[in-house]
Amino acid sequence: MTYDAQPKASHFIAGKYVEDSAGDPLDVVYAATGETIARLHAATPAIVDRALASAKAAQAGWAAMSGTERGRVLRRAADILRERNRELSVLETLDTGKPLSETLVADATSGADALEYFGGLAGSLTGEHVQLAGGDFVYTMRKPLGVCVGIGAWNYPTQIACWKAAPALACGNAMVFKPSEMTPLCTLKVAEILMEAGAPAGVFNVVQGYGPVGAALTTDPRVAKVSLTGSVPTGRKVYAAAAEGIKHVTMELGGKSPILVFDDADVEAAVSGAIVGNFYSSGQICSNGTRVFVQKGIKEAFLARLTERLADAVIGDPMDEATTYGPMVSERQLKIVEGYIAKGIEEGARLVAGGRRIDRPGWYLEPTVFADVTDGMTIAREEIFGPVMSVLDFADEADGIARANATEFGLAAGVFTKDLARAHRVVGQLEAGSLYINAYNLTPVEAPFGGVKASGVGRENSKEAIHHYSEVRSVYVAVNAPEAPY
Numbered sequence: 001m002t003y004d005a006q007p008k009a010s011h012f013i014a015g016k017y018v019e020d021s022a023g024d025p026l027d028v029v030y031a032a033t034g035e036t037i038a039r040l041h042a043a044t045p046a047i048v049d050r051a052l053a054s055a056k057a058a059q060a061g062w063a064a065m066s067g068t069e070r071g072r073v074l075r076r077a078a079d080i081l082r083e084r085n086r087e088l089s090v091l092e093t094l095d096t097g098k099p100l101s102e103t104l105v106a107d108a109t110s111g112a113d114a115l116e117y118f119g120g121l122a123g124s125l126t127g128e129h130v131q132l133a134g135g136d137f138v139y140t141m142r143k144p145l146g147v148c149v150g151i152g153a154w155n156y157p158t159q160i161a162c163w164k165a166a167p168a169l170a171c172g173n174a175m176v177f178k179p180s181e182m183t184p185l186c187t188l189k190v191a192e193i194l195m196e197a198g199a200p201a202g203v204f205n206v207v208q209g210y211g212p213v214g215a216a217l218t219t220d221p222r223v224a225k226v227s228l229t230g231s232v233p234t235g236r237k238v239y240a241a242a243a244e245g246i247k248h249v250t251m252e253l254g255g256k257s258p259i260l261v262f263d264d265a266d267v268e269a270a271v272s273g274a275i276v277g278n279f280y281s282s283g284q285i286c287s288n289g290t291r292v293f294v295q296k297g298i299k300e301a302f303l304a305r306l307t308e309r310l311a312d313a314v315i316g317d318p319m320d321e322a323t324t325y326g327p328m329v330s331e332r333q334l335k336i337v338e339g340y341i342a343k344g345i346e347e348g349a350r351l352v353a354g355g356r357r358i359d360r361p362g363w364y365l366e367p368t369v370f371a372d373v374t375d376g377m378t379i380a381r382e383e384i385f386g387p388v389m390s391v392l393d394f395a396d397e398a399d400g401i402a403r404a405n406a407t408e409f410g411l412a413a414g415v416f417t418k419d420l421a422r423a424h425r426v427v428g429q430l431e432a433g434s435l436y437i438n439a440y441n442l443t444p445v446e447a448p449f450g451g452v453k454a455s456g457v458g459r460e461n462s463k464e465a466i467h468h469y470s471e472v473r474s475v476y477v478a479v480n481a482p483e484a485p486y
């Protein structure tokens, strides 16, 4: 089957598709077949300049609208995303290779949730009144930051664009967004839909490109804030470059998150948590719980049930809605993960499921489980970003907590136990931004999402995100004549 995924042009600036074929070619390869399905071009310096100028020109007018008016645009965009969910989900599948059974429920729909939620909040963003002695007072104003840059990873292109655009636009900012070079298609649709919903031209712009385009956006003096979703090494570079210009940042970075399964856990629930926390999106999720610490008493039952249920994964054509497990995003990513699997075997972990590339076109890799993994092994320390679960033994609560925390990362963590007092005690000590009790990897828009330690700075979603896309100014008002010493 051939798919026509070619967009009208590579970039979307000031409400229109724009091309500059002088930019480096950027091919979109469908992960399920290895076919090139579209060719775009990376932004040239002229395109970057045009996008930033367009955002700058549009921002003041957008900020001058009432929050209710801005919110109406965002909520209309949410409705359009939902109406076109199927078409957008097919595009997301072409962009990423994720099965349609996932994209139909987790991508445009999640983006729509963010637009609807922040659209609802936009009209109620207020400052406060602070009474002082003698009748003087201070009031605060919540102001947008100005032009914000969003830079995306390749695993959730529609969701990442909306999670950044929705709070940014709700607060009255304009945005220039650079999707990952691996998945350039979906964000263009988000831009089109925002315009159709009534956003003024220039409020949300998309430019394509590799790292250097992201770097050019990050360092431009017109930019007030950079929000990156990406790996820790990229995060360090972007954070440092933004610091040079004293810019605001949100850093949504990688992880090596732990799941603790205690002896008294419901085995079925713990296995479900470990499956969604390792193999959804073929393991390409930042918050995945890839270090599964299982207490000795439940270990064999857990492993037996896990391998049994993995055999039920329907691996196949992502466009077939019966498929529940698809390819990895690219051959490069597949090879990186194969390298980690080889390391796991070499360092003495016990391979209990998967481990091999699947013999069919595209970048398919079996869901892979290692048991008897120890803390020092490479597969237990580094983010793999693929379908590889490490199962580690642990002795007791103190041992589990200490070892779960012994990592530079801190994105998410989960606990499975029927003892709720213990569950709360344990999550209270786990060093992670998103914590789960008898659940895993759920990211409702109402809850803050983001990492601690090297996993990030700032929060997406929830009312918290408003603080990262606006700043407070205070106005001192004297009701009495001011005094001076001389």
Ligand SMILES: NC(=O)c1ccc[n+]([C@@H]2O[C@H](COP(=O)([O-])OP(=O)(O)OC[C@H]3O[C@@H](n4cnc5c(N)ncnc54)[C@H](O)[C@@H]3O)[C@@H](O)[C@H]2O)c1
Pocket: 151, 152, 153, 154, 155, 156, 178, 179, 180, 181, 209, 210, 211, 212, 213, 214, 215, 216, 218, 229, 230, 231, 232, 233, 234, 235, 237, 238, 251, 252, 253, 254, 255, 285, 286, 287, 383, 385, 411, 450, 451, 456
């Ligand atoms: N915390 C989260 O919310 C979250 C969500 C999804 C993915 N991730 C993380 O993303 C990573 C996988 O995605 P990836 O491989 O696309 O990450 P990556 O770090 O390679 O790239 C991320 C983005 O940064 C851009 N980039 C690269 N160098 C840059 C530079 N010097 N300046 C500005 N931009 C630059 C890339 O072009 C891309 O758009 C994983 O580590 C994963 O954990 C985090």
